[in-house]
């Protein structure tokens with residue numbers, strides 16, 4: 416018998432850019448089961464790279480919706496084959512890569528409600544989508560729609576005050592506007608638009624799941640203060656949008672019981688609750704049990720940096736989302752598109768495709784890289800909007816190449832200096848008791864975390880699993896079970912294992928990076944001025 420038989424638990428799912436992952440967490444908050452399906456490796460027939468298709472224009476980026484459905488089938492079948500005891504699952508929740516959208520064709524709700532347990536999900540949902548390739552967060556093809564949306568509500572700052580962000584290309588409202596303008600027929604045949612998170616919840620529910628406030632904040636459509644759709648924004652994007660989105664709900668809502676499909680095919684108990692799914696970054700905030708004053712750095716496909724906020728302070732850079740675990744509060748987030756895939760590219764070019772070779776370069780070079788600085792943005796960056804590779808010598812002269820080990824250190828130092836500078840731009844200051852909580856695939860790399868600790872001058876902690884979005888989803892499922900009794904999230908997760916120290920700042924690091932950070936900020940501004948003219 417498998418070791419995980421008969422343990423009452425909650426499941427946490429993550430539909431992220433490169434894979435679908437799951438964890439099972441027991442009542443003592445121990446993770447006792449983890450699994451994943453990797454799109455590029457395990458679903459070759461979809462031909463994705465890094466989980467996505469980059470189109471010919473270099474701006475449009477999509478993922479096949481049926482790939483996500485099939486990944487869920489595969490992972491559930493793997494769990495069944497391993498003897499996983501689904502009858503003990505009290506509740507489940509999940510996360511999705513943020514901003515991506517799924518378009519359910521008219522009639523899909525009937526199909527969802529009457530699935531046969533004899534067939535896999537992807538066999539039955541083939542005809543349920545009006546768009547087979549979903550726009551995802553890496554898309555940057557909607558600049559025209561962004562400008563139109565900002566103009567409608569009185570400018571970028573006005574939109575930020577309303578929805579928590581100025582218009583961003585990847586934000587769902589702008590993606591919906593583009594779809595409506597370019598393919599009005601598909602739009603009119605769409606009965607429901609989901610985020611990746613609420614789409615995944617819908618599969619478990621057997622009906623359309625509502626969008627939660629926190630992931631809904633990444634659409635440029637939700638009024639983050641009163642938590643209702645902005646009629647002005649909806650109207651600027653597409654007609655009849657409110658009915659296609661449904662009403663948003665608090666992130667800790669129980670959205671229903673699991674559908675009979677899962678009861679009959681896998682043996683889930685009929686009372687198993689589905690707690691609203693949310694964005695992967697909000698779910699990570701829950702998984703890391705982030706506290707006010709801490710900084711979370713997620714090193715997944717994207718790099719993100721996020722903070723807990725009491726009050727929203729929307730600006731022209733970064734995003735404010737509704738907080739996923741406390742409806743009175745908020746979170747601030749910065750997203751960097753050139754994260755793991757950029758690191759992988761440099762690793763493949765210079766370190767024989769090996770993370771241990773990559774680490775050797777970090778170990779053999781000095782903090783501060785003898786003054787050499789680099790910017791590595793093979794795709795148009797979000798924070799800041801720069802493309803290309805730019806290298807500078809200690810004298811601020813642009814140079815065309817660095818030795819391989821200097822290049823690797825310049826990449827990692829540059830990525831973390833950008834995070835510190837832009838976090839400070841949001842008003843964030845490192846305090847004596849500040850700690851960084853790191854998560855995501857690259858947080859397995861101790862040498863990368865050492866650079867993070869040195870650049871920020873702050874200790875870096877990790878949790879036992881780098882899958883904090885999954886773990887956070889399982890914690891949120893427990894919270895959803897208890898929330899009827901108004902228990903705060905912190906109470907529900909108080910037994911969870913504490914994060915452990917992974918890297919402490921090297922003595923002398925602050926002095927080295929103080930001057931370098933100023934140069935990095937100055938050079939970033941120089942590149943921006945060269946590419947788009949002086950600031951207004």
Ligand SMILES: Nc1ncnc2c1ncn2[C@@H]1O[C@H](COP(=O)(O)OP(=O)(O)O)[C@@H](O)[C@H]1O
Pocket residue numbers: 431432433434714715716717755756758759770854855856857858859860863
């Ligand atoms: N030892 C390592 N050092 C650096 N990066 C790593 C290491 N192991 C995995 N990664 C990176 O982690 C990334 C995947 O992170 P993950 O958080 O699982 O992504 P996502 O949730 O977006 O699918 C990979 O693209 C890979 O580059």
Ligand SMILES: O=C(CO)[C@@H](O)[C@H](O)COP(=O)(O)O
Pocket residue numbers: 431432433511512513514552585633694695696715716717718719748750
């Ligand atoms: O666009 C954002 C956040 O605004 C990204 O962080 C996506 O949410 C993708 O997440 P990962 O798959 O990289 O975790």
